[in-house]
Amino acid sequence: MDEKINLPIVNEEGCYEIRLESIGGLGANLCGKLLGELGASYLGLNASSFSSYGSEKRGSPVKAFIRWCAPDREIRISSPVEKPHILGLFHEALAGKLPVTAGVLEETKVVINSPESPETLRDNLKLYAGSVYAVDALKIAMESKSRVNMVMLGAIVKAAGFIPLERVYDLVRDTVGKKYPALLERNLEGVKRGYESAEEVHFSPDGRYEKVPYTEVQNRWGYKNAPYGGVNTRYGSTVSNDLSASREGYIPLFIQDRCINCGLCDSTCPDMVFQFVKGEYKGREAMVNKGLDYHHCKGCLRCVDVCPVNALVQGVEREHPDKKWFVRNKDLIVDHLEFEDAGANSWVTSDSYLEERRMDGGLV
Numbered sequence: 001m002d003e004k005i006n007l008p009i010v011n012e013e014g015c016y017e018i019r020l021e022s023i024g025g026l027g028a029n030l031c032g033k034l035l036g037e038l039g040a041s042y043l044g045l046n047a048s049s050f051s052s053y054g055s056e057k058r059g060s061p062v063k064a065f066i067r068w069c070a071p072d073r074e075i076r077i078s079s080p081v082e083k084p085h086i087l088g089l090f091h092e093a094l095a096g097k098l099p100v101t102a103g104v105l106e107e108t109k110v111v112i113n114s115p116e117s118p119e120t121l122r123d124n125l126k127l128y129a130g131s132v133y134a135v136d137a138l139k140i141a142m143e144s145k146s147r148v149n150m151v152m153l154g155a156i157v158k159a160a161g162f163i164p165l166e167r168v169y170d171l172v173r174d175t176v177g178k179k180y181p182a183l184l185e186r187n188l189e190g191v192k193r194g195y196e197s198a199e200e201v202h203f204s205p206d207g208r209y210e211k212v213p214y215t216e217v218q219n220r221w222g223y224k225n226a227p228y229g230g231v232n233t234r235y236g237s238t239v240s241n242d243l244s245a246s247r248e249g250y251i252p253l254f255i256q257d258r259c260i261n262c263g264l265c266d267s268t269c270p271d272m273v274f275q276f277v278k279g280e281y282k283g284r285e286a287m288v289n290k291g292l293d294y295h296h297c298k299g300c301l302r303c304v305d306v307c308p309v310n311a312l313v314q315g316v317e318r319e320h321p322d323k324k325w326f327v328r329n330k331d332l333i334v335d336h337l338e339f340e341d342a343g344a345n346s347w348v349t350s351d352s353y354l355e356e357r358r359m360d361g362g363l364v
Contacts, residue, residue, distance in 0.1 A: 005043040007068060008162050009085060009107065014073045018156070019081040020064035021100040022090035024053065025246055026113075027149025031088070032064025034153060034171060039068040042167040048075045061094075082214035084108055088156055090137075090148060092116070092124065093244065103214035104130050106205060109159040111198065113137035113152060115318070118201035128211040133159045133198040139318075140197060142249045146183070146190030150176075154194025165195055247299035251317045252292065254325040258311035259289050265303035265312055271296040274303070275327045291327030 007016045018035060022028030029051045036049025045068045053062040065081040083103045092114040094100045104110065108130040112121050118132035137151035144151075150172070157163045169188055177184035205211075221227070261281050266274040266289075273296050279288035289311075304312045 005045065005162065007045070007070065010069065011083065011085075013075075013077060014069045015075065015077075016068045017081040017084050018066040018068075018086045018088070019084040019103075020062075020066075020088040020090065020152075021094055022062045022064070022088075023094065023246055024060045024062050025248070026062075026090045027147050028062050028064050028088070028090050028152075029053070031149040031153050031156075032066055034149075034175060035064075035066045035156070037175065038163070038168065038171050039066070042171055043068070043163065044071055045069060046071055046073060046075055048078065050078070052080065080214075080216070086111065086156055086159055087130075088152055089113065090152060092121070099212055099215070101125050101127055102212045104128055104212065106130060109133060109200075111135065111152065111155045111159050113148060115139065118199060122201075122203055126209045127203065128209050129203050129205040131159070131200055131202040133200050135194055135198045137194060138249050140193045141190060142316075144186055144189045144193060146186045148248070150187045150190035151194035151197075154191035154196075155198040157191075158195045158198045159200070165192075244294060244297070247297070247317060249317060250299050250301060250314055251294065251297060251320070251323075252299075252301055252304050252312045253315040253320065254289075254292055255311050255313065256289070256291075256325065258309050260309055260311070261286055261289050262308065263287070263289075264306045264308065265289070268302045268306045270300065270302070271298065272329055273297045275329060291325040292323075293329040294323060294326050296329070 010016055018032075020028045020032055032049050032051055036047045039045040039047030047069075048067045049064070051062060051064045053060060063080070067075050067077075067081070069075055081103075083105055085108060087101070087104060087108055087110045089100055089110065089112045092112060101110070104127060106129040110125075110127065110130050111133040112125075112135070114121055114134055115136040116124070116134060118134045121127075121132055121134055133155055135151065135155040137148045137155065140146075140151045141148045153168065153172075154165075157165060157168050168191060172187055172191060173184065176187055180187075261276075263276065266276060273292050273294070275290045275293060276287040277290055279286060281288055299317075301314055304314050
């Protein structure tokens with residue numbers, strides 16, 4: 001290392017802190033590990049990095065915490081990052097029931113994966129203050145065939161403002177590049193485009209939105225009042241989750257005129273997406289496909305692969321904001337069904353892009 005890196009700002013513990021908020025499958029856990037290694041091995045700093053998540057399933061909430069401090073100091077805390085200097089939001093849909101912006105201060109730099117403008121994102125997040133960096137990481141990842149986490153890594157480095165980009169390239173070459181050498185150039189392009197595309201706007205406290213303090217997640221049941229016998233009190237919890245945040249850019253498009261109502265899509269679908277009702281097909285009584293409930297679609301595209309008449313085709317989701325074939329699951333329409341922002345799913349990467357083989361490092 002040729003030059004010493006000085007942290008531009010630290011907290012009372014002498015640490016520069018980063019918090020990543022994401023859902024499983026977008027690579028925030030790996031991004032956090034890379035940022036920890038970046039500080040320790042490439043910037044000459046003391047560093048720590050750890051993640052918080054439940055079951056290792058796509059769609060479940062994930063947090064990653066990174067701390068850097070000067071090499072002559074020790075990091076003596078291992079608690080979650082409450083007041084981040086950089087906050088990375090890997091999906092804008094997280095700005096719902098989850099308090100992802102908790103602890104944000106005026107000096108916080110918020111990096112968001114979204115095609116929206118920083119001004120719109122500030123209103124959507126009800127952000128107290130801080131600098132908002134908007135980067136369309138999903139689009140860039142699809143175009144470069146890299147991963148969302150590589151694009152977000154580049155945007156986070158841009159927001160930090162003191163990290164030489166070449167050292168990030170060295171980090172990616174030495175880590176992701178060794179594991180997936182065929183994908184190295186694509187991932188380097190993702191980092192580069194994330195760095196170049198991040199658009200910043202700073203917002204000072206203006207009274208529009210209140211500061212949100214950081215608090216640990218409190219569960220309704222604990223060891224004192226949990227039901228006996230390990231009973232799952234949230235029956236049907238899978239179907240009450242909105243899986244749209246776990247899709248990575250693609251959805252199945254339904255062309256009803258081509259459909260022969262064979263039911264192969266319904267039998268291959270891992271969730272409760274396709275809605276068949278009694279009707280008539282070719283003059284005979286039959287179960288007729290009326291559409292898809294996209295609340296439960298994780299974008300695996302198995303239905304597209306199995307459809308014999310191309311009544312289901314792959315499409316880019318952002319090109320179809322109003323889905324005329326979106327039909328709610330009639331068996332799940334109840335008076336008080338609250339959809340959560342993200343839920344666990346078992347999306348299988350090898351089946352997701354049909355003719356393209358997908359690995360953790362990107363598209364092959």
